Structures are given as C-alpha cells and as structure tokens.
Amino acid sequence: xxxxxxxxxxxxxxxxxxxxxxxxxxxxxxxxxxxxxxxxxxxxxxxxxxxxxxxxxxxxxxxxxxxxxxxxxxxxxxxxxxxxxxxxxxxxxxxxxxxxxxxxxxxxxxxxxxxxxxxxxxxxxxxxxxxxxxxxxxxxxxxxxxxxxxxxxxxxxxxxxxxxxxxxxxxxxxxxxxxxxxxxxxxxxxxxxxxxxxxxxxxxxxxxxxxxxxxxxxxxxxxxxxxxxxxxxxxxxxxxxxxxxxxxxxxxxxxxxxxxxxxxxxxxxxxxxxxxxxxxxxxxxxxxxxxxxxxxxxxxxxxxxxxxxxxxxxxxxxxxxxxxxxxxxxxxxxxxxxxxxxxxxxxxxxxxxxxxxxxxxxxxxxxxxxxxxxxxxxxxxxxxxxxxxxxxxxxxxxxxxxxxxxxxxxxxxxxxxxxxxxxxxxxxxxxxxxxxxxxxx
Amino acid sequence: xxxxxxxxxxxxxxxxxxxxxxxxxxxxxxxxxxxxxxxxxxxxxxxxxxxxxxxxxxxxxxxxxxxxxxxxxxxxxxxxxxxxxxxxxxxxxxxxxxxxxxxxxxxxxxxxxxxxxxxxxxxxxxxxxxxxxxxxxxxxxxxxxxxxxxxxxxxxxxxxxxxxxxxxxxxxxxxxxxxxxxxxxxxxxxxxxxxxxxxxxxxxxxxxxxxxxxxxxxxxxxxxxxxxxxxxxxxxxxxxxxxxxxxxxxxxxxxxxxxxxxxxxxxxxxxxxxxxxxxxxxxxxxxxxxxxxxxxxxxxxxxxxxxxxxxxxxxxxxxxxxxxxxxxxxxxxxxxxxxxxxxxxxxxxxxxxxxxxxxxxxxxxxxxxxxxxxxxxxxxxxxxxxxxxxxxxxxxxxxxxxxxxxxxxxxxxxxxxxxxxxxxxxxxxxxxxxxxxxxxx
Numbered sequence: 001x002x003x004x005x006x007x008x009x010x011x012x013x014x015x016x017x018x019x020x021x022x023x024x025x026x027x028x029x030x031x032x033x034x035x036x037x038x039x040x041x042x043x044x045x046x047x048x049x050x051x052x053x054x055x056x057x058x059x060x061x062x063x064x065x066x067x068x069x070x071x072x073x074x075x076x077x078x079x080x081x082x083x084x085x086x087x088x089x090x091x092x093x094x095x096x097x098x099x100x101x102x103x104x105x106x107x108x109x110x111x112x113x114x115x116x117x118x119x120x121x122x123x124x125x126x127x128x129x130x131x132x133x134x135x136x137x138x139x140x141x142x143x144x145x146x147x148x149x150x151x152x153x154x155x156x157x158x159x160x161x162x163x164x165x166x167x168x169x170x171x172x173x174x175x176x177x178x179x180x181x182x183x184x185x186x187x188x189x190x191x192x193x194x195x196x197x198x199x200x201x202x203x204x205x206x207x208x209x210x211x212x213x214x215x216x217x218x219x220x221x222x223x224x225x226x227x228x229x230x231x232x233x234x235x236x237x238x239x240x241x242x243x244x245x246x247x248x249x250x251x252x253x254x255x256x257x258x259x260x261x262x263x264x265x266x267x268x269x270x271x272x273x274x275x276x277x278x279x280x281x282x283x284x285x286x287x288x289x290x291x292x293x294x295x296x297x298x299x300x301x302x303x304x305x306x307x308x309x310x311x312x313x314x315x316x317x318x319x320x321x322x323x324x325x326x327x328x329x330x331x332x333x334x335x336x337x338x339x340x341x342x343x344x345x346x347x348x349x350x351x352x353x354x355x356x357x358x359x360x361x362x363x364x365x366x367x368x369x370x371x372x373x374x375x376x377x378x379x380x381x382x383x384x385x386x387x388x389x390x391x392x393x394x395x396x397x398x399x400x401x402x403x404x405x406x407x408x409x410x411x412x413x414x415x416x417x418x419x420x421x422x423x424x425x426x427x428x429x430x431x432x433x434x435x436x437x438x439x440x441x
Numbered sequence: 442x443x444x445x446x447x448x449x450x451x452x453x454x455x456x457x458x459x460x461x462x463x464x465x466x467x468x469x470x471x472x473x474x475x476x477x478x479x480x481x482x483x484x485x486x487x488x489x490x491x492x493x494x495x496x497x498x499x500x501x502x503x504x505x506x507x508x509x510x511x512x513x514x515x516x517x518x519x520x521x522x523x524x525x526x527x528x529x530x531x532x533x534x535x536x537x538x539x540x541x542x543x544x545x546x547x548x549x550x551x552x553x554x555x556x557x558x559x560x561x562x563x564x565x566x567x568x569x570x571x572x573x574x575x576x577x578x579x580x581x582x583x584x585x586x587x588x589x590x591x592x593x594x595x596x597x598x599x600x601x602x603x604x605x606x607x608x609x610x611x612x613x614x615x616x617x618x619x620x621x622x623x624x625x626x627x628x629x630x631x632x633x634x635x636x637x638x639x640x641x642x643x644x645x646x647x648x649x650x651x652x653x654x655x656x657x658x659x660x661x662x663x664x665x666x667x668x669x670x671x672x673x674x675x676x677x678x679x680x681x682x683x684x685x686x687x688x689x690x691x692x693x694x695x696x697x698x699x700x701x702x703x704x705x706x707x708x709x710x711x712x713x714x715x716x717x718x719x720x721x722x723x724x725x726x727x728x729x730x731x732x733x734x735x736x737x738x739x740x741x742x743x744x745x746x747x748x749x750x751x752x753x754x755x756x757x758x759x760x761x762x763x764x765x766x767x768x769x770x771x772x773x774x775x776x777x778x779x780x781x782x783x784x785x786x787x788x789x790x791x792x793x794x795x796x797x798x799x800x801x802x803x804x805x806x807x808x809x810x811x812x813x814x815x816x817x818x819x820x821x822x823x824x825x826x827x828x829x830x831x832x833x834x835x836x837x838x839x840x841x842x843x844x845x846x847x848x849x850x851x852x853x854x855x856x857x858x859x860x861x862x863x864x865x866x867x868x869x870x871x872x873x874x875x876x877x878x879x880x881x882x
Contacts, residue, residue, distance in 0.1 A: 007488070008489060014483040019482050036815075136820070
C-alpha cells in the first residue's frame with residue numbers, strides 16, 4: 001500500500017526524545033506544585049459544548065473542535081480546563097476543604113491557524129486556589145508561578161511577571177464617572193492599546209463616552225500605564241483623588257510584602273497596561289513574559305471571583321494561572337535549559353550460549369531493583385559484537401557472563417563488570433553484582 | 442444560572458484522590474518499562490480517520506468518535522495507539538536503531554455502550570518491541586508484561602497469562618488441508634468457541650469446509666485447546682504428524698526457557714483456545730487474566746509481523762501488549778493494592794502577625810528543597826486555630842514562629858518544631874530548621 005500521510009496540521013508526534021522533554025516539563029511543574037501543597041486533578045478531554053459556551057458565549061464554537069456525537073449530543077474537545085474545574089469544584093463544594101489547591105496538566109484543543117508557538121493541540125499546566133479571597137491567596141499563586149518557572153532554571157534575566165489589577169482599573173474608571181457597564185468596553189480597548197494605533201483607541205472610547213471624557217481618559221490611561229512603582233501608583237491616585245483606589249493600593253503593598261519575604265519580588269514588573277482580554281478576571285491579573293528576545297508570553301492568570309458562581313452556582317472566590325507547554329519548551333530549548341537525553345541503559349549483559357539463562361536470571365533480578373538492563377535478543381553473537389551494541393546503547397556498565405577465553409574469568413558464579421566510561425574491568429561474583437547493582441553509578 | 446450538568450457518559454472526572462491513583466498506575470508501569478530499556482513515545486489524540494480505517498476496515502468508524510473538521514477533513518479520536526506507532530516508526534525506519542523498544546501511556550476513545558470495566562475514554566499502557574523477529578523478543582515483551590503486573594503487587598494467585606500461538610494454529614490447519622484463505626474464518630470461529638453453543642461453531646465451520654472435515658476439526662480443535670503442557674502439545678502434534686508444528690514447538694521450548702530463567706514461567710498457562718480476534722497477529726498471542734473472581738482480562742498482546750508493512754510500507758517484525766487502566770484499577774482496588782492517599786503537607790507553618798514574613802521566607806526556602814509547605818492565607822489567627830488547620834491538613838510537622846506567650850520560645854531566629862504524630866515539640870534555630878528540613882521524616 002502507499003505509505004500513510006502524517007499527523008494532522010497543528011498536532012504533534014512525540015518521539016522518545018520529545019516525549020522525555022515533555023515529561024521533564026510536566027514533572028518539574030508537578031514537583032513545584034506539590035511543594036505548595038497543590039493536588040493534581042483532571043477532567044474529560046471531550047465535554048458537552050454548552051460547558052464552554054456558558055463561559056465564553058456561543059461564538060467560542062468557532063474556535064473549537066466540536067461535533068455532534070452518534071447520540072446527537074453537541075460535544076467539544078476542551079479548549080481550556082477552567083469550566084471543567086468549576087463544574088468539579090461546584091459539584092463537591094460542600095465536601096471540599098477550603099482553600100482548595102488544585103493543579104492540572106492537560107491537553108487542550110483549539111481550531112486556530114497554526115503558527116510558531118501556537119498549535120491546535122497543546123498542553124497547559126494550570127494551578128488554581130479556590131475558596132479564599134485574601135491577598136495571601138493571590139500571593140501564593142503568583143509565588144507558585146514564579147517558583148515553577150525558576151525550577152526550569154529561568155532567572156530574573158530570562159522572564160518577568162507583569163502585574164496589573166482589574167480592581168484598580170475599576171476604581172480609576174469609577175473616579176472618571178464610568179459605570180460598571182461601560183467599564184467592560186473601555187477595559188477591552190485599554191487591553192488592545194499597545195497593539196492598535198491611537199486613533200483607533202480614541203474612536204472606540206468616543207463610542208462609549210463623550211469626546212472630552214475620551215480625550216481625558218486616553219491621557220490618564222497612558223499616564224497610569226507608565227507607573228512602574230508602588231510610589232508612582234500612589235502619587236497618581238493621590239493627585240487623581242480616589243479613596244477606594246488608595247485602599248486597594250494597601251493590598252498591593254501587602255502582596256509585595258509577601259513576595260519580598262519569599263525573595264520573589266525582583267520578578268515583578270508593575271504594568272497596568274496588562275488587562276487580559278478574558279472578561280471574567282476581577283482582581284490582580286498577571287502575565288509572565290520572556291525578557292528581551294521575542295518577549296513571548298509564557299503564562300498568564302489572575303483572580304476570578306465570580307466565575308465558579310456563574311458556571312456552577314457556588315460562591316467561590318478563586319485565582320490561578322496557566323502555563324503553556326509550547327512557548328515554554330521553545331524558550332528552554334533556546335536557553336539550553338532542557339536536559340540531555342538520559343542514559344536508558346544501566347547494564348548491558350553480554351553472554352555466551354552456555355551462560356544465557358544465568359544472565360537472564362540476573363537481568364530479572366537487577367530490573368527488580370529498578371535499574372535498566374538490556375542485552376541482545378538474538379543468539380550466538382561474539383563478545384566483540386555484544387560490546388559494540390552495549391556501546392551504541394550508551395550502557396553505563398557491561399556485565400560479561402562466560403567468554404572464558406576472552407576474559408580469563410573461569411570460576412562458577414563469577415562475571416566480569418566492565419565500566420563502559422573508564423574501560424576498566426573487574427571480576428566479581430554474581431551475588432556481589434546483585435547486591436551492588438542498585439548503587440553502582 | 443442553573444448549575445451545569447455533569448461529564449459525558451463514559452467519561453471520567455479525576456478528583457485529586459482518583460488522579461493520584463491514575464498517576465500511581467502510570468508511574469509504576471513507566472518504571473518497569475524503563476528497567477527493560479523501553480522509551481516513552483506519544484502521538485496525537487486526533488488523527489485522520491483513514492489511519493484507523495486502513496488497519497481495521499471502514500466499519501471501524503461505527504465505533505469511533507469521528508467527525509469532519511472545519512477544514513472538511515475526516516478525523517477521529519484515536520481508539521488505539523498501534524496505527525500511530527506504525528506511522529511514526531515507518532517514517533523514521535532507516536534512522537531508528539533496532540530493536541526499537543517503545544512504550545506509551547495514552548488515552549483512547551471508543552463510542553461503545555459504557556458498562557463495567559468498559560468506558561468511552563480510557564487509558565492504555567502499550568509496550569512494543571519492533572525490528573526483531575527472534576523468540577527472545579517475544580520473551581522480552583511477555584516478561585515486561587508480567588513484571589508490570591507484578592510491580593502492582595499482583596502475584597501468580599492473582600493473575601495468569603494465557604499463552605497461545607497463531608503460527609501453531611496455522612500449522613495445524615495446514616495439516617488438515619485448510620488453505621491460508623480459509624484459516625482466517627476458522628480461527629475467527631475458534632476464537633468464539635468458548636462463548637457460543639457448539640452447534641453455532643459447527644455451522645460456521647461447515648460453511649467453510651465440508652461437513653466431515655468440519656466434524657474432525659471440531660473434535661481436534663477441542664483436543665488441542667485442552668493441551669496445557671508442552672509435553673501434551675508435543676504428543677498431540679506427534680500423533681497428528683506435522684513437522685512444521687514440531688519445529689515451532691522447539692521455539693515454544695526456547696520461550697519457556699527464557700521465562701523460566703527469569704523466574705516468570707509460573708505465570709504462564711498454555712491455552713490454545715486463546716486466538717485473539719484481531720486479524721493482524723502472526724505468532725505468539727497472549728492474554729493476562731485475573732485468576733478466579735470475575736476472570737477479567739487485564740492485558741493482551743502478541744506478535745504482529747506484517748502490520749507495520751501494511752500500514753507504513755516498512756518491513757518491521759513486531760510484538761507488544763496493551764494494559765487497560767480501567768479493569769486493572771478495579772482489580773487493584775478490590776485487592777486493596779492501591780496506595781493510600783499520601784500526606785501532601787510536610788510542614789505547616791503557624792505564625793503570629795509579627796513573624797509572618799519570617800515564616801514566608803522559610804516557606805520559600807523549604808519548598809526549594811522539595812518539601813511541601815502550607816500555612817493559613819488569612820491573618821490574625823490564634824495559634825490554636827492554626828494548629829487545628831495543620832492537623833486537618835494531615836501535616837507531618839508544624840513550625841511555630843512567634844507566639845512567645847504560648848510557647849515560651851522568645852529568642853530571635855528561633856522557632857518551635859512540633860512533631861504532629863507524637864505531639865513532641867522542640868525549640869530549634871531557624872537556620873537548623875532550614876538545614877534539617879530536607880531530611881525530617
């Protein structure tokens with residue numbers, strides 16, 4: 001037959017070297033999340049379509065792999081974890097001890113035009129803290145994000161976390177007389193300001209508020225976006241007089257005190273121009289970005305106190321973040337921070353025909369101690385050939401059974417242990433080998 | 442809004458306790474596969490529909506979640522890994538060092554009526570050895586399967602591997618004058634014999650061969666199926682004279698010698714009534730079954746020397762197996778072989794308002810050593826309350842910062858380490874705590 005085609009556009013095949021890196025990224029994140037006391041959960045990859053439409057509106061279907069299943073039900077491959085998280089937490093809200101600390105490592109699917117750093121199937125590492133509205137919870141989640149990125153060997157020269165605050169923006173807009181209804185459209189405009197010509201932003205603002213107000217907004221939004229210290233934020237709001245904003249700034253201080261105590265404050269850049277498009281954020285929002293280079297976004301998150309209520313009917317303040325595997329993997333590769341392929345062969349067993357079954361018995365016993373063992377699966381090979389295979393497999397040690405003529409080792413229950421790195425050999429009893437094998441490195 | 446519905450029928454939500462068990466099963470399998478020198482790979486969850494139709498015929502679509510994507514392409518959620526494996530191996534056949542030892546842990550999807558032990562989304566742990574036709578390869582794969590099940594604590598009273606052989610069956614049928622074309626239909630009938638009335642089997646056989654031949658076949662198939670030792674198989678084929686079968690039995694002996702050397706032969710039951718429905722098996726086939734109880738199938742596999750050629754155009758002998766997570770998980774649960782929830786909190790930090798930031802600094806440093814740390818995220822809590830939280834979280838140790846009146850500990854840079862299991866406390870310098878924390882258990 002004609003050889004089959006490849007994988008679908010935007011989907012990846014993971015050959016062993018790719019899979020090892022994927023697992024390294026997942027396991028590193030899992031370790032950090034565990035040190036913060038977070039527990040892993042997961043949900044179905046296929047969900048009712050309405051689960052996602054409920055959160056994001058019916059137009060989300062345009063970006064999804066969705067279809068009608070054979071039972072006539074509209075289903076979609078999940079584009080994100082949050083709606084599933086909300087459902088699961090909501091269903092057991094009464095039984096779960098708060099705060100709920102959950103993380104997940106899951107594949108997500110979006111029908112988008114594939115491009116660098118953006119695929120149709122990708123993994124997200126999510127971490128969410130639910131049931132706690134105190135600033136300590138925001139601090140905990142931000143600390144977990146920074147600690148996760150640090151665990152890959154990234155430092156403050158490699159990435160920075162841009163911190164902003166929906167609540168501060170709302171106070172600011174309220175002080176300008178903008179209603180909560182108008183705020184959404186204005187925040188949406190602010191979110192895009194860096195990427196659109198000023199004339200477009202001005203036009204959008206004018207469609208929401210009167211022209212003089214729009215002009216004043218445009219000016220003060222720019223001014224606020226340029227505040228990069230707590231002091232500057234304080235000065236801005238003092239001179240633009242709004243008490244609620246000053247109260248909120250005390251919570252900013254609290255957050256910085258927490259992150260300073262944890263020796264993580266140097267990773268934070270105050271940047272109010274970050275708004276994050278998703279409408280459901282209610283408080284602190286943040287994005288982790290690569291410093292310099294392509295300035296790619298590595299992760300994002302924030303506080304979303306109303307979403308679980310909206311989706312699952314349960315009051316549940318929450319904050320969290322998501323790290324994508326594609327951009328992070330690319331960055332780690334460029335920075336040479338991905339581990340080299342690990343040796344997958346601790347012991348290569350070489351044996352002559354007489355000693356084959358003695359060697360196989362040892363293979364079984366060494367493997368039971370957690371060490372990896374390989375040998376040739378075909379018979380009657382010369383010692384030279386078997387050692388060549390050992391070398392190719394990157395074996396750490398070779399163990400020779402028999403081959404009396406070549407090794408001079410003739411006693412029963414003896415074998416020769418060869419260090420493939422140094423080339424040194426020593427004769428050793430099989431019992432000693434079995435005792436030592438767990439510790440030989 | 443009205444709370445949303447639940448997950449789709451046949452799909453699972455993994456709450457932390459479920460997720461921990463899933464990860465335990467995956468990690469145990471990964472460890473064993475690694476000791477045999479196998480490397481993990483993975484492929485896309487969504488594939489072109491024709492990838493599966495090529496192997497199993499177009500009627501496979503009936504059992505799949507398949508749809509037309511927005512680009513008009515017929516796609517399906519993978520029901521198994523083997524076609525993807527064949528494509529990936531075929532695409533790099535020239536570069537990959539043989540034998541290829543690959544395993545995978547992946548979710549699969551089938552549109553079937555959900556029932557006990559059978560879901561619409563489930564995980565399979567696959568292990569395949571490709572590029573080697575020697576019996577040693579069959580031995581290696583069977584040994585890896587038994588070692589995997591043993592690693593969960595299952596022993597020869599819990600499960601057995603029923604071993605059969607498509608090649609022996611073909612020799613047998615050839616000796617009865619059945620052509621290779623007729624053999625497929627007859628093997629299919631033999632596969633179902635245990636589950637169908639004899640009259641049905643007889644009728645099926647009569648539609649393929651003449652009635653007298655069918656009668657003789659029925660009798661000798663039953664006789665062959667009752668052979669449970671190598672000696673009995675030898676006697677059967679000697680008296681039913683077929684030289685090729687006797688040659689094949691020497692390969693059986695070789696396989697048993699390998700498994701005996703590895704101290705695994707006691708897990709094998711010779712059972713020629715196992716044929717395995719899938720048409721692509723060409724040699725040894727096997728199924729791991731629960732002993733007693735519901736006699737559920739835990740895993741299955743065998744040699745499939747022609748499939749990679751058929752799917753990817755590359756000559757590539759192969760053998761392998763798949764373990765499903767659902768039945769295995771149920772069995773381990775019933776046998777009480779699943780680990781208890783592990784403590785997710787090594788240290789609970791309790792602090793008064795003055796010492797909060799000292800405690801947070803310690804939290805960060807202890808976490809960097811890989812230990813998990815929790816504390817209350819709200820302020821101004823009494824020591825009693827914080828210790829109650831520590832207890833509820835199952836903390837191994839509590840560390841008290843400040844609370845001079847309660848603890849009598851007043852020095853700077855001192856804290857109190859409380860063993861939550863024994864209730865014992867000792868005053869310790871913060872520096873000593875940071876040094877010891879990695880080793881405290």
